[in-house]
Amino acid sequence: MFKNIVARIKAVMYRMGLIKGVKKLAEHKDIQVNEEFYKHIDDWKALYKGYFSAWHDISYTTISGTKKRRMATLNMPKVVSQELATLIFNERCEINISETSLSENIHNVLKDNNFIKKFQDYLEFKFAMGGMVIKPYVAEDKMKLSYVTADCFVPISWDHDRIQEAVFPNEFRRGDKKYTHLEWHVWEGEEYVIRNEVYENKGSDDLGVKVSLKQFFPNLEEETRIIGYNRPGFVYFKPNTANNFDPASPLGISIFANALDTLHSLDIAFDSYQREFKLGKKRILVPDSAIKTVVDPETGKVSRYFDADDEVYQAFNMGDSEDKIHDISAELRVEEHISAINSLLNLLAMQVGFSSGSFTFDGDGVKTATEVVSENSKTFRTKQSHENLIEAGIQELVGAIVQVAELYDLFERPAKDYEVTVAFDDSIAEDQNAEISKQVQLVTNGLTSKKKSIMKIHGFSEEEAELLLKEIREDSATATAEGIDFFGMNRTSGGKKNAEVS
Known part of the structure; x- marks a missing residue:
């Protein structure tokens, strides 16, 4: 009863202006990111989901008057994002860590969190919306990985290396009221501070008034101060594509951000193709x-x-x-429509970084042709370009996991430096036998070292390659000695055999 009275008093005070709400998130702290950029993210998200009202809600005129309908769509934003994510990261990819005990601990964390499947899903979201975030944390004495999409991440400060501070907004409803949970990650001197706040929204554009955190998240602390962190408690991943919408922003853009006109034309052509059968x-x-x-x-x-x-x-x-x-x-214009759609698909492929002919339309649906890709193709170069940033992000993620594990005494940081490498699946370019043959030829002709070839074939780190090379040399030396003894070739200094065959 008392809580209800207080709530009513607060509501009255809010209407009177005695309690000020936060109008916008940017007014809450010195946030340098342009809020208008998030309008683009919303558009990319809508296109990825397959329904963008500005395009797909159309009006048309009939004898009986104006009517509305929803345009048919090929949903190519979903297709290209999924295809690129699948090409880059799958169950064949390996994360190699040079320090043995750390490698075991990290792989246990990744396995417990179903990392392979989740990471591939969020790579797809990253390509569609321009970015995504992974936050390691501990719950019930276990390391967890939390994934965040681009629309729920706002950077606060950054340098040339990484985003240093950020806030994670999350909207939710209780009854007819809308609330916003803000999770701040900021530096205050040497301390890394995580704050949690909840705001009750009173209007369509307002963030609202701060309310009690515990009534919604009883297990969350309002503030946590950490000493000893050497990096942020989150890792931001973005496509390896320059942000031409806001060059000063650290945020990434969707892989189809500069292909919107083509995507719109594709949906118009496909919608016309469908209606050709109805109207014709x-x-x-x-x-x-x-x-x-x-x-x-x-x-x-x-x-x-x-x-x-x-x-x-x-x-x-x-x-x-x-x-x-x-x-x-009327005569159906099926071939004309298919030809037009395929020409637009080739244009889209070029704009998002795929080779011409990667996507084709045969009347039944869109087919992909990325099963076998040559190393000098545009698709393969695009794949490798994105892999560079993904590998750097995974290296950052391992570092973030290590510092959280050290904070909660889950496992210790290695005493010496370690190396993290990612062996991506390049089987789309050529099979493993072809790669081995190529490396053997390079070593034979003196164009590369055995160690470099081992690193390329197995995806090993330099230390792992050295260990394997040492084992190969030892096995080779043993095999040679055994072969000499087996064939009775071990001769005395006089040149005669030690054992004569009768």
Whole structure:
């Protein structure tokens, strides 16, 4: 009862202006990111989901007046984002860590969090919306990984290396009220501070008034201060594409951000292709008198010359020629539509970094042709370009996991420096046998070292390659000695065999 009274008093005070709400998130702290940029993220998200009202809600005019309908879509933003994410990261990718005990601990964390599947999903979201974030944290004495999409991440400060501070907004509803949870990650001197706040929204544009955190998140602390962090408690991933919308921003852009006109044209063409069958269906004009009922004078049976319920027939008052029947069926332009859609798909492929012909439309749906890709193709170069940033992000993620694990005594940081490498799946470019043959030829011709070839073939770090090379040399030396003894080739200094064969 008391809480309700206080709530009513607060509501009155808010309306009187005695309690000020935060109008916008940017007014809450010195946030340098342009809020208008998030309008683009919302648009990219809508296109990825397959429904962008500005495009797909269309009006058209008929004899009976203006009507509305939803445009059909190929949903190519989803297709290109999924295809690129699948090409880059899958279950064949390996994360290699040079320090053995750390490698075991990190792989246990990744396995417990179903990292391979989750990371591939969020890579897709990253390509579609321009970025994503992973936050390691501890719950119930276990390391957890939290994934955040681009629309729920606002950077506060950054340098040339990484984003240093950020806030994670999350909107939710309770009944008819909207609330916003803000999770701040900021530096205050040597301390890394995590703050949690909840605001109750009173209007469409306002962040609202700060309310009690515990009533919604009883297990969260309002403030946590950490000493000993050497990096932020989150890792930001973005596509390796320059942000031409806001060059000063650290945020990434969608891989299809500069292909919106092409995407719109594709949906227009596909919508027209679908409607071609509806609007071009068979139609026959018959005299309106021919669909009237006729009574047989002898039997009294009522009948029609044509079935009035058959939509093929259209009644028309033809005047002098009312005894004629006209077939006005239009010729379907199927091939013309397919050709137009394929030309647009080739343009889209070029704009998002795929080779021409990567996507084709055959009338049943879009087919992809990225199973085998040459190393000098545009698709493969785009793949490698994005892999560079992803590998750097995974290296940052391992460092973030290590510092959280050290804070909660889950496992210790290695005493010496360690190396993190990612072996991506390049089987789309050539099979493993071809890669091995190429490396053997390079070593034979003195164009690379055995260690470099081992690193390339197995995706090993330099230390791992050195260990394997040492084992190979030891096995080779042992095999050679055994072979000499087996064939009785071990000779004395006089040149005679130690054992004569009788």
